[in-house]
């Protein structure tokens with residue numbers, strides 16, 4: 001019998017100070033920017049939202065459960081590697097991804113110039129053709145913490161199929 005499951009994910013990371021010299025990593029891509037996001041891992045807020053959506057659809061909890069931020073093993077972790085592990089967990093249970101839609105929430109950086117590179121980087125990790133992975137962004141019209149440039153948020157929705 002064919003089964004479908006939908007999942008959603010949401011994550012927030014604050015920007016670190018420029019002098020901390022952190023890279024900005026979004027969808028597994030280095031993005032030129034004057035500051036990076038703070039986090040125990042590489043703080044890839046878009047991949048974190050995507051992983052939470054995948055885990056949610058499969059009924060497998062959330063990334064904090066799978067990759068605790070108290071575990072030194074995940075200090076500076078490459079979120080693309082963590083995503084590959086999540087995909088392995090899903091495959092073991094017979095799930096495949098039908099499509100995914102990831103939204104960055106913030107004023108800067110603009111996603112537009114990096115959208116295709118992000119799709120090319122992440123679609124193969126999901127086992128998807130690029131057209132089945134949508135990458136988008138919105139500002140919050142300068143309102144709130146994202147509007148003040150204090151951090152970035154991301155949302156993701158995925159559909160899984162089994163059978």
Ligand SMILES: Nc1ccn([C@@H]2O[C@H](COP(=O)(O)O)[C@@H](O)[C@H]2O)c(=O)n1
Nearest residue numbers: 106107108109110111112137138139140
């Ligand atoms: N970080 C961002 C934010 C927005 N965009 C693009 O701009 C469009 C308009 O944004 P609004 O918040 O005014 O709706 C949006 O649809 C994106 O195409 C972006 O690339 N990066």
Ligand SMILES: C[C@@]1(CO)OP(=O)(O)OP(=O)(O)OC[C@H]1O
Nearest residue numbers: 039040041063064067068069074
């Ligand atoms: C992947 C992890 C690993 O520490 O990354 P963090 O950088 O701590 O990011 P957060 O989204 O706060 O929590 C998820 C963690 O599991």
